Amino acid sequence: xxAPVQRQNPAFYALLACLIVMSVGPILMxxxxxxxxxxxxxxxxxxxxxxxxxxxxxxxxxDVLWYTPEHVDFCDPTFGRALGNSLVVAITxxxxxxxxxxxxxYAIVRFRFMGRDVVSLTTLxxxxxxxxxxxxxxxxxxxxQFGINGTKGGIILIYVAMNLPFVIWILQSFxxxxxxxxxxxxxxxxxxxxxxxxxxxxxxxxPGLAAAAIFxxxxxxxxxxxxxxxxDRNSRTVPVTxxxxxxxxxxxxxxxxxxxxxxxxxxxxxxxxxSRQIITGMTAGAVKG
Amino acid sequence: MQTANANRLTPYLFLAPAAIVxxxxxxxxxxxxxxxxxxxxxxxQRIGEAEFVGLRNxxxxxxxxAFRESFWVTVKFSxxxxxxxxxxxxxxxxxxxxxxxxxxxxxxxxxxxxxIAPIVVGLMWRYMYHPTVGIFNRTLKSMGFDGIPxxxxxxxxxxxxxxxxxxxxxxxxxxLSLAALQSMPKSAMEAARIDGASGWQLIWYIKLPLxxxxxIVTALLRLxxxxxxxxxxxxxxxxGPGLSTEILSIRISRxxxxxxxxxxxxxxxxxxxxxLLVLTFAMFLYSKITEIRSARLxxxxxxxx
Numbered sequence: 231x232x233a234p235v236q237r238q239n240p241a242f243y244a245l246l247a248c249l250i251v252m253s254v255g256p257i258l259m260x261x262x263x264x265x266x267x268x269x270x271x272x273x274x275x276x277x278x279x280x281x282x283x284x285x286x287x288x289x290x291x292x293d294v295l296w297y298t299p300e301h302v303d304f305c306d307p308t309f310g311r312a313l314g315n316s317l318v319v320a321i322t323x324x325x326x327x328x329x330x331x332x333x334x335x336y337a338i339v340r341f342r343f344m345g346r347d348v349v350s351l352t353t354l355x356x357x358x359x360x361x362x363x364x365x366x367x368x369x370x371x372x373x374x375q376f377g378i379n380g381t382k383g384g385i386i387l388i389y390v391a392m393n394l395p396f397v398i399w400i401l402q403s404f405x406x407x408x409x410x411x412x413x414x415x416x417x418x419x420x421x422x423x424x425x426x427x428x429x430x431x432x433x434x435x436x437p438g439l440a441a442a443a444i445f446x447x448x449x450x451x452x453x454x455x456x457x458x459x460x461x462d463r464n465s466r467t468v469p470v471t472x473x474x475x476x477x478x479x480x481x482x483x484x485x486x487x488x489x490x491x492x493x494x495x496x497x498x499x500x501x502x503x504x505s506r507q508i509i510t511g512m513t514a515g516a517v518k519g
Numbered sequence: 520m521q522t523a524n525a526n527r528l529t530p531y532l533f534l535a536p537a538a539i540v541x542x543x544x545x546x547x548x549x550x551x552x553x554x555x556x557x558x559x560x561x562x563x564q565r566i567g568e569a570e571f572v573g574l575r576n577x578x579x580x581x582x583x584x585a586f587r588e589s590f591w592v593t594v595k596f597s598x599x600x601x602x603x604x605x606x607x608x609x610x611x612x613x614x615x616x617x618x619x620x621x622x623x624x625x626x627x628x629x630x631x632x633x634x635i636a637p638i639v640v641g642l643m644w645r646y647m648y649h650p651t652v653g654i655f656n657r658t659l660k661s662m663g664f665d666g667i668p669x670x671x672x673x674x675x676x677x678x679x680x681x682x683x684x685x686x687x688x689x690x691x692x693x694x695l696s697l698a699a700l701q702s703m704p705k706s707a708m709e710a711a712r713i714d715g716a717s718g719w720q721l722i723w724y725i726k727l728p729l730x731x732x733x734x735i736v737t738a739l740l741r742l743x744x745x746x747x748x749x750x751x752x753x754x755x756x757x758x759g760p761g762l763s764t765e766i767l768s769i770r771i772s773r774x775x776x777x778x779x780x781x782x783x784x785x786x787x788x789x790x791x792x793x794x795l796l797v798l799t800f801a802m803f804l805y806s807k808i809t810e811i812r813s814a815r816l817x818x819x820x821x822x823x824x
Contacts, residue, residue, distance in 0.1 A: 334537035341530035391544030452636035
């Protein structure tokens with residue numbers, strides 16, 4: 231930042247603007263479509279002028295609204311329920327992953343009882359396991375051995391397991407930077423290992439925790455394949471309901487874009503308020519082996 | 520004595536919960552899958568009832584033209600996507616590595632496609648590619664051209680899927696290479712500039728070599744992720760038309776749910792896993808080698824001074 235701000239060629243600003251439009255464009259288009267009536271969406275004369283309406287959102291959310299929208303003849307409760315399920319699953323698995331992950335990362339960094347190479351290689355290897363690979367065994371085990379298929383607990387368990395390696399990996403790179411002297415002096419003052427962890431280390435790695443939380447939430451909130459295999463009618467999450475409603479021939483674009491928008495809103499909010507932490511998490515995950 | 524004991528146990532206490540979850544919900548399923556790949560197993564059977572068939576699933580797969588096709592599609596998709604994204608991402612980073620107003624906005628906005636659910640990304644693109652209401656064909660038609668069969672023709676569908684993935688993931692490479700560029704020692708660049716290096720020489724001889732370690736790790740990470748892509752393609756084309764966009768992940772889930780053949784699906788998963796294992800190991804090895812090399816350089820530099 232110390233460098234003097236030179237006047238840049240306007241072409242760079244044009245390129246910048248172009249890139250911004252390109253990456254937001256599709257999202258804006260989804261937003262606009264979700265605010266349109268199907269008649270407008272399907273009409274051949276495309277006009278940018280139209281009356282925005284919340285009808286599609288009302289149709290999707292009719293179950294959880296406090297009033298009954300008059301244009302909905304038949305209220306389909308699927309989406310409202312799925313939204314609730316998604317919230318429960320995503321929040322619970324994020325909290326659990328963070329708690330377990332921080333503890334494990336701390337143990338790995340501070341107590342050095344295993345080679346760090348071994349740990350980082352295993353976490354790296356587990357990170358690369360695609361959800362599709364887990365599909366068959368997880369379905370089999372959850373159904374026949376644990377008996378937890380169709381429950382939210384089953385979905386949460388696999389999401390926690392899937393996210394743990396990545397969370398441990400990221401948090402370990404943050405914990406390494408905490409000066410050991412701080413912990414030693416706390417211990418000198420008589421703090422036990424748990425006190426040192428909760429009162430000294432945790433507050434210092436807040437940015438890392440934020441990044442890890444966002445990444446975990448994102449996976450748990452967005453995941454489709456395993457959620458689809460492990461859920462039943464009552465525990466379906468939002469991505470599963472969306473995919474189920476597009477396999478039909480006649481797609482109701484307005485409503486489906488509204489549900490897509492609702493699914494996209496939490497990640498968009500996170501991005502807008504914590505983009506710096508996300509970038510930190512991304513670079514830490516990739517650059518530090 | 521007791522506190523000493525407690526202290527010795529602490530690391531295990533801290534590590535145990537995570538280790539248990541990973542063992543139960545990740546390691547065990549993977550082991551289970553390896554076992555299942557030797558079975559003829561359909562979803563209504565318990566695993567104990569399934570018949571042991573040895574390597575028959577693998578042999579069947581190697582002879583199955585549909586599997587070979589989808590393996591080839593996966594490899595082609597990953598290779599093209601990663602190459603395009605690397606060129607675009609690194610190029611943009613080199614171009615935009617300067618003080619511009621609005622860079623923070625660009626970086627924030629650029630993360631959005633990666634944060635939004637892949638399902639939703641697939642949905643957006645499917646809408647835009649729609650033959651009559653989609654924006655691409657609408658624009659083409661309003662300019663007097665014929666519409667393009669984006670998702671209904673094999674080759675076009677493959678290209679469409681690639682475009683969507685490039686849209687979603689180029690920002691990842693852009694952000695990482697920009698970070699690498701900005702953490703570069705300024706002294707090397709200044710020295711080169713004083714020696715009269717041109718802009719291109721600066722990029723070619725100084726910037727790219729210094730970025731190389733990060734670039735290789737980024738490319739490998741992206742490659743691993745490209746093999747994992749599933750939802751975007753599932754929503755856009757569901758593998759079709761024909762087998763033109765049926766990547767391995769989709770094939771696995773179809774084999775399991777439509778053809779009800781869990782043994783073959785497991786064998787397929789195993790092959791995908793081995794492929795990824797090799798890639799990951801290459802990445803780990805590479806980062807270890809650069810670490811050792813830079814440590815050696817540092818020691819040498821200290822010895823000289």
